[in-house]
Amino acid sequence: MKQTSPCSARERKQSMAFDAGMLACMVHEIRTAALGGRIERVMQPERDEIILQIRSFAGGRRLLINAGANPRIGFTGLSRENPQQAPMFCMLLRKYLTGARLADVVQNGFERAATLTFDTRDEMGFACRRYLIAEVMGKYSNLIFAEDAVPDAPDGRLRIVSALKVVDFTTSSQRQVLPGMIYENPPAQDKRNPLAEDPDGFAAQYAAVPPDYPLDKFILSRYCGISAAVAREMVFIATRHTDTPARYADAATLWRGFEAAVRRIRENDYAPCLVLDGGKPVEYAFLPLTQYTSCEIRPFEEAWRLLDVWFESRDRDARLHQRAADILRLLTHTETRIRKKLDLQRSELADCEKATEYKRDGDLITANLYRLERGMEQVGLTDYENWNEETGEYGTVLIRLDRRLTPAANAQKYYKKYAKARNARVELTRQIALGEEELTYVYTIFDALTHAETAADLAEIRDELYRSGYASRMKGYVAPRKQPAPVCAKFRTPGGFTVLCGKNNLQNEYITHRLAQKNDYWFHAKGVPGSHVLLVTDGREPGDEDFTAAACIAAHFSKAAGGSQIPVDYLLARNVRKVPGGKPGFVIYHTNWTAYVTPDAERVAAMRI
Known part of the structure; x- marks a missing residue:
């Protein structure tokens, strides 16, 4: 137990x-x-x-x-x-x-x-x-x-x-919700009301429980409206364990924990709390969850504040999937297409490694034309460039021939395959680099979606994809004639400095190439997709806390968020250059410093203005 x-x-x-x-x-x-x-x-x-x-x-x-x-x-x-x-x-x-x-x-x-x-x-x-x-069901x-x-x-x-949701006969045959109908309560569950339970009724229900049946499951199966966490808390209050089977307790013992929780509801004596594991919310309830002895238990005076903390990120994710379903579908298909194309190109590039063999075979056929004649299907020729020290002999190469061609034509065939493989190696190397660059760009859009907060942020991402060459895959999208100036996230450091953070590539470009002054500091998480972050100095020199705060913001708004000791590059904004002909948000820089920070989501949220 x-x-x-x-x-x-x-x-x-x-x-x-x-x-x-x-x-x-x-x-x-x-x-x-x-x-x-x-x-x-x-x-x-x-x-x-x-x-x-x-x-x-x-x-x-x-x-x-x-x-x-x-x-x-x-x-x-x-x-x-x-x-x-x-x-x-x-x-x-x-x-x-x-x-x-x-x-x-x-x-x-x-x-x-x-x-x-x-x-x-x-x-x-x-x-x-x-x-x-x-x-709420x-x-x-x-x-x-x-x-x-x-x-x-x-x-x-x-x-x-x-x-809000009309339910007709095609959706449910038990209960319809249609304008003009008399409202009916949802179908009742075959469970008992815990507020109306008494010790005798509870004992009668407990008597029918198998000896090895977990007590929390007994409560969930017999009584309505109780969550799994509250059921475990009832068992924990009674037995100091959460998975106690029925054989190790009696009705009176379990009733003590059951009544302790139900009494809070009857008397409106609520004590809402949030359970955090490593700073991440994992559970909540209207009463203290003392069963989580290894986690942080954060009490709240008002339950609605607890719900805001619990549902803030969950609501944002739900809205993202609703509003950005078309973008996610486009990016997913694009990622799959690029990966499949890269796998094929890498396979072809591996075949190009045979180019030297094709040239060798052509040279050997040319050197031995006097020994060959039309109609031969294969021939073994001595390769004088392949000396075997163990045997003291030159190696022999078995070359396949086209019986329909003359020996000279067979040699030309191998030379053509050599030239084709040599040219393909150069072109495939270039195409693979372009494919990897496009895949990196797709990952930056995925990262931007995780930071999108408003419909305007999603509109900027759609416009960026449209202008980046994905218009043919965005059916029904009409680009706006005039794009408003991007609205980036703003923060205030402990030293009073303003920090600007881009939530997508358009905002990143706007911050880095339009708003940044030569003495401002530019931050970006090292080697991963993330936001461009600008520490606005206004002619002053920031302190160590300000640099650390800006680096934490850059780490938090990157794909590495949630990790520890994340490397963040920073340098003067005047040393950041846009990649000629590159995708939006792509930059190059050389003279930089690197800071290692562990971002705290709550601290970053507290700095936002």
Whole structure:
């Protein structure tokens, strides 16, 4: 049995971190801070994400409801870029909810669903209520806008007005979500509500458990709304192990751990925490996860701040795959094509090594024309340049001949093969160098995609690919007539110096060749794709901390990010030269220094302005 629960990929994969307990925690936060608040603005930055700007006595808050790859509900402090034209669902919510007051927020039983009730007015000016139902259930997540089925005499039934994801009969035969239909709760699981459980009922469930069955799996299989991490924590509280089988505990012992976790939900006594392994978030919950004794446990006073830390990179990756699917597909196909072409060219180059053999065979045939005649298929000739010291004899070469040709014509045939192989070696060497250069360029685009943060960043990458010769593979893309100036990332060092960082090749070129002054310092991770980083001096001399900070930024925004002791080259910007005829972002330099740094993502984020 394990006394501690390591931060393993297997356990994280099985986690359902945003469980019903976490939803109860978020509902409590929303009720505490935003109940009675007025909706000032409705935004839909992504196709499956809604943000409500709420103004209450506690101040302004942004309530995020995500029904996509990372479903959740809660406040957020992360900024989102809104599309120029709002989707239809967003326009509908603006019509009916702008100016409305948040009257109530309740969790639907102990399921991962919550109903937000708004006091507003209808088209005639009469008071009425509208509802937003957030179903946070993995791939079945949805956001449903509803109203009272009988407005004049509300009876608890709700009629669907619209939904973020419409579910018809072709999608689900059990439950449809269509405008005009009466809203029905998601199908109930064949599990018990942990909030309604008592010791006797728990003991009855425990009595049916096989002796070798793990206790955490028993909790997951019998009770709804509990994540794997919370189930293990219940077992750990009771037995000080996470994989205890039923034979080593009894119902009363396990009930102690089960009740300790459930009581926090009943009493709204939440203590959200984040588990970090080597600085990387690996787990979170609404209660302290004491099972992770070998990892850092970071407590949060407000759960929404925890969710921002957990989902920031995950949301960015999800948005990247949604918005940049065409770019990723183009780059993947291009990489495969180049690799296949390079393998073929290297194979042909290996064949060119036989050029000297072709010349030797031609010379031997020419020297022995008097011994040969038409119709011969092969001949063994003495090679006077190949002396075997062991045998004391010259080597013999077996040469294949074309019986249809004269001996002189056979010699010319070998000379032609020699000339072809010699010329092919030169051309193939050049083509392989070009292919490797293009592959390196493709890798820089892959790296730029990992740093893309906004739709403008992706637009710059698309424009770069279009202008770099990939237009024929970008169907439907129309290059803008006037490209706006790139907007690069900005940082502030401890010494007060400004640092500019390019997130793609266009921004790199703009920083290095347009913004850089001769006394500014230029940084780049050594030997790997990465961002151009410029330390703006404004005529002053930076200190050691400023150089280290700029080097950390360059290492963080490179393919080597996440490593330790990453080499970063730096030099005066005036010594950086653009490669003549090269791809965007390619430069050459010689007079440089090299620093070795281990970047800290949190420190880099703290320096950003």
